[in-house]
Amino acid sequence: MTQPVDTTPLLSLRGLTKHFAGRNGQVVHAVEDVSFDIRRGTTVGLVGESGSGKTTAGRSILRLVEPSAGQAIFDGTDIFALKPREMKQWRKRLQIVFQDPYSSLNPRLRIDAIIGEALDARGYPRGAKRRERVSELLTLVGLSPDYARRFPHEFSGGQRQRVGIARALAVEPDFIVADEPVSALDVSVQAQVLNLLGELQQQLGLTMLFIAHDLSVVEYLCDEVVVMYLGRVMERGPSRQVYAQPRHPYTRALLATAPVPDPTRKRQHVPLQGDIPSPINPPSGCVFRTRCPMAIEACAQVIPPVEHIGGNHHVACIRHGELSF
Amino acid sequence: MTGELAADAILSVRDLQTWFVSKRATAKAVDGVTFDLKRGKTLAVVGESGSGKSVTSLSIMGLLAKPGRIEGGEILFRDRSEQVHDLARFKPKQFRSMRGSEIAMIFQEPMTSLNPLYTVGDQIGEMISLHSRIGRGEARAKALEMLKHVEIPDAARRLDDYPHQMSGGMRQRVMIAMALSCNPSLLIADEPTTALDVTIQAQILDLLQRLQAQFGMSILFITHNLGVVAEVAHDVVVMYGGRVVEQAPVNSLFAHQKHPYTKGLLACTPDATRDLGTDGERRALYSIPGSVPPITNLPPGCAFEPRCPMAIPECRAALPPLIPAGPETFSRCIRTHEL
Numbered sequence: 001m002t003q004p005v006d007t008t009p010l011l012s013l014r015g016l017t018k019h020f021a022g023r024n025g026q027v028v029h030a031v032e033d034v035s036f037d038i039r040r041g042t043t044v045g046l047v048g049e050s051g052s053g054k055t056t057a058g059r060s061i062l063r064l065v066e067p068s069a070g071q072a073i074f075d076g077t078d079i080f081a082l083k084p085r086e087m088k089q090w091r092k093r094l095q096i097v098f099q100d101p102y103s104s105l106n107p108r109l110r111i112d113a114i115i116g117e118a119l120d121a122r123g124y125p126r127g128a129k130r131r132e133r134v135s136e137l138l139t140l141v142g143l144s145p146d147y148a149r150r151f152p153h154e155f156s157g158g159q160r161q162r163v164g165i166a167r168a169l170a171v172e173p174d175f176i177v178a179d180e181p182v183s184a185l186d187v188s189v190q191a192q193v194l195n196l197l198g199e200l201q202q203q204l205g206l207t208m209l210f211i212a213h214d215l216s217v218v219e220y221l222c223d224e225v226v227v228m229y230l231g232r233v234m235e236r237g238p239s240r241q242v243y244a245q246p247r248h249p250y251t252r253a254l255l256a257t258a259p260v261p262d263p264t265r266k267r268q269h270v271p272l273q274g275d276i277p278s279p280i281n282p283p284s285g286c287v288f289r290t291r292c293p294m295a296i297e298a299c300a301q302v303i304p305p306v307e308h309i310g311g312n313h314h315v316a317c318i319r320h321g322e323l324s325f
Numbered sequence: 326m327t328g329e330l331a332a333d334a335i336l337s338v339r340d341l342q343t344w345f346v347s348k349r350a351t352a353k354a355v356d357g358v359t360f361d362l363k364r365g366k367t368l369a370v371v372g373e374s375g376s377g378k379s380v381t382s383l384s385i386m387g388l389l390a391k392p393g394r395i396e397g398g399e400i401l402f403r404d405r406s407e408q409v410h411d412l413a414r415f416k417p418k419q420f421r422s423m424r425g426s427e428i429a430m431i432f433q434e435p436m437t438s439l440n441p442l443y444t445v446g447d448q449i450g451e452m453i454s455l456h457s458r459i460g461r462g463e464a465r466a467k468a469l470e471m472l473k474h475v476e477i478p479d480a481a482r483r484l485d486d487y488p489h490q491m492s493g494g495m496r497q498r499v500m501i502a503m504a505l506s507c508n509p510s511l512l513i514a515d516e517p518t519t520a521l522d523v524t525i526q527a528q529i530l531d532l533l534q535r536l537q538a539q540f541g542m543s544i545l546f547i548t549h550n551l552g553v554v555a556e557v558a559h560d561v562v563v564m565y566g567g568r569v570v571e572q573a574p575v576n577s578l579f580a581h582q583k584h585p586y587t588k589g590l591l592a593c594t595p596d597a598t599r600d601l602g603t604d605g606e607r608r609a610l611y612s613i614p615g616s617v618p619p620i621t622n623l624p625p626g627c628a629f630e631p632r633c634p635m636a637i638p639e640c641r642a643a644l645p646p647l648i649p650a651g652p653e654t655f656s657r658c659i660r661t662h663e664l
Contacts, residue, residue, distance in 0.1 A: 049522035158614040185551060186373040188632075191593035191612035198607060213522070220595035221605065240605055243597065257527035259552030261594055263575045271527035274478075275492040291524075 009037035016070035018089040031054040032231040041209040045222030052203045053231040058177045099180035101160030105152040112148040118170035137166040158189035179211045230287040237313030247315040336362040336542045341398035346386035350621040354380040356567040367544040369558035377567035387420035433516040435496035439488040445499045446484035454564045456507045460658040471502035494525035566628030573654040583656035586629045589613040
């Protein structure tokens, strides 16, 4: 937020939809009609509870799962329309950091080989130059270059996540999807990795989609935030605006129920009732209406359109006007 | 059946040592843990992975897996008839009469704690009939009553559900129903909301607090989440490297920390009002360097010393004692008065 930012989006996602085939011909509506932009050099946070479709959305953008419909205009090209072979070329520009640093690193490979795999994909030559590049990457993520010959089990969770980040950065991508990169880490180590991501973003001018369920982490790190529920976008906009003035009842409930480390600020809010419904048979109209304290009959009739309410703030609720301050 | 227990305490853990001894190494998972839990109150035990918080709770329940063993210390527990027992000396058989009826436990992952082959009604009923010798019909009626207590909607129908037919939040409610079905005076909750989403977590925390008001049980709440601590606890114990590093009433712990580790933990949780400037500029988060040390290889002095910004050579010399640092407050730091 400190640098002047280019206002053209690096990625424009339009109508991303992902359906999985369920049992007995049922359809799992994992992601439905999700649209948002990510401007160059900024970080967008994608938040939601389990089953909200945030991880599937992130993976669909990279075509790690093939989207069912929609467009992803990345630097002028719709990468969803590319043939698999063409996509391979583009992969260098779009990388991912996974949640679990234990299962996402091959335990049988040494660190230099793990990072080397990514360099292979880019056709990086073997030999001294490659060793130099591995050292450079390890230094970049705050690890000693001496660690190159070690195995993943010799590292702590935080260090492994640094290796995961180094691997993602090896091919010099301009866009990174970070899927819950700190949620498997101890609290005292989370801050180290968040600081690293923030620094790298500034230093390398990275554009990032940061997927998380922890609202305070997203508020801290992200310029904009997209709130998902049961596969759909409920609200999106600049973080400060969304956090200060949430206009969707779901965002409000999420913010009000997140526990705060301050016993004098006890939660006043009555928590949302019930559970997230099944994506096999999502409610008609607004998918949140079954748990919404403000739901009326009209909410069951039509899917609320994502309305622009000023700035870059969008909300999908027919009663959002009543939640303004 | 020895020991003195403060009149308002239900549980007193004193200098507890739980070790895992193998040929290769000795892991002092719990190394001199001391705390009191007051009657009808909630004591939170906070710590990161490897701090010994879960082993402490398993020691109290007599559920240690081999080669884990209590090597020393006392676990004084006051039962309903005001008799004080030292659970550290209990034999497995003695635990059986205590678990369920006097002390119950709920775990992080409700799916793995429930038997997938039996309906939830059968499982709660089994627990009840184990402890009270009542007929099946009566046990079923009591199970239904418990499901209603934990606010499971449409409880009569859910009684015949199998665990897989329920969501994570519902399963945790079933676990709570089962734990409370024999009206224990002490509930040990080991990370009961960690696997749940925030909106469901809020429901479960509310439920536990309502049930505590209703049944009056004391709760030992194990967690790594300081936000949850602030919400549920009356008193807090902070653990690091198998030891208590700080103990304090909840309000004073969050107002002024008396140990650099607690201070660091709170400082590295992102907080927008502190970490973002008025123009939205992001300040680097405070972070504790390094990582949690392996329990088999702790430094001889203070376990936190290698990561501590206040460390001095004396910290390495000997293990600092837990010293008074305010009203009902203790800190295992020789420089606590400077904080």
